[in-house]
Amino acid sequence: MQRTILVAIVCIGCLSAPLVADEVYLVNGDRITGKVTTLAEGKLTIESDLAGKLTIDINNVATFKTSEPVEIQLKDGTAFKKQISKAETGRFAVEGDQTLKAQDFSIAAVVAINPPVKEEPKWHGSISGALVSTHGNTNINTQSLSVDLTKRTENDRSLLSTAYLYGKQKNTTTGEKEVTQDEWKMRGKYDYFFTKKAFWFLEGRYERDRVAELQRRVVVGAGAGYQWVESEPFNFSTEIGLASRYETYYNQTDSSSQLSVQAGYHLDKKLNKTLTFINDLTYYPAFEKFSDYYLTTTAELRAKVTELIFTNFKVVFDFDSTPAEDKGKTDVKYILGVGVSF
DSSP states (O other): HHHHHHHHHHHHHHHHHHGGGEEEEEETTTTEEEEEEEEETTTTEEEEETTEEEEGGGGGGEEESSSSSSEETTTTTTEEEEEEEEOSTTTTEEEEEEEETTEEEEEEGGESSSOOOOOOOEEEEOOOEEEEOOSSSEEEEEEEEEEEEEOSSSSSEEEEEEEEEEEEEETTTTEEEEEEEEEEEEEEEEEEEEESEEEEEEEEEEEEETTTEEEEEEEEEEEEEEEEESSEEEEEEEEEEEEEEEEETTOOSEEEEEEEOOOOOOEEEEESSEEEEEEEEEEOOOOOOOTTTEEEEEEEEEEEESSSEEEEEEEEEEEEEEETTTOSSEEEEEEEEEEEEE
């Protein structure tokens, strides 16, 4: 008797299993039974016991129903978590809520079903450095350190960076060590996206270079930019605005302050699984005289060693058309280093 009852329970369970499954009705009349898992980028995914994981274009779905509540997001921003019941072709209805039960919705209005939980925006970036020490006929000591941080949310982007370069070389005539490099660069930038691609920006830079007799360069700029491409393998943006540039020098009593245009771009491109190319440029021509300008650009080739560690070769080019007295207009630095990304 007990065995008979057990067999009957198993049979009832098997017969009733399809009744609690989700069902997707296609426009061609077919019906798929299983578990509706997600809808993203116009593709509905359903787990079927017989056919496995199936991905269906939402345009081929007439209607559907679920045995449990699912999270629905619509194009107009409406979001709810309800059990779904089928409706006429091209629509679906909800259950368990008097305010929604009386109405149904267009399948074309659905943006997502059970969207993944969005990760909280975090700071990402890298720390890299180089150390060169040469002894013998040539006696040179050079150290460099750079830190780059970015944080991207749906509506804005923040950037912080700093770089330090210091070097000494022994004078073969006097035997004394002379400072050949002593430079600080700091930058902060904030972008606010008022559309998906267009943004306003506010930026500040601080620079010091003792070898170039630059005591302080402060640049504050603001304007608009456009993010032409933003993806994991390739990013490219351009911007233009106005900037105030202030400079003082160790060997001069007078300071320089002027209003200028600010124009530039940034790109980074993954060349393959290992190599990434990074390049940015900013150009500051003075309003009063466009031939009086400051330009700074960086080009970097980065090679991944592990998921965290990389090596890089970086070229930093700065051009100041009105440098300190008795100093050159051009500074070019070549840096080969190693870093950590996070």
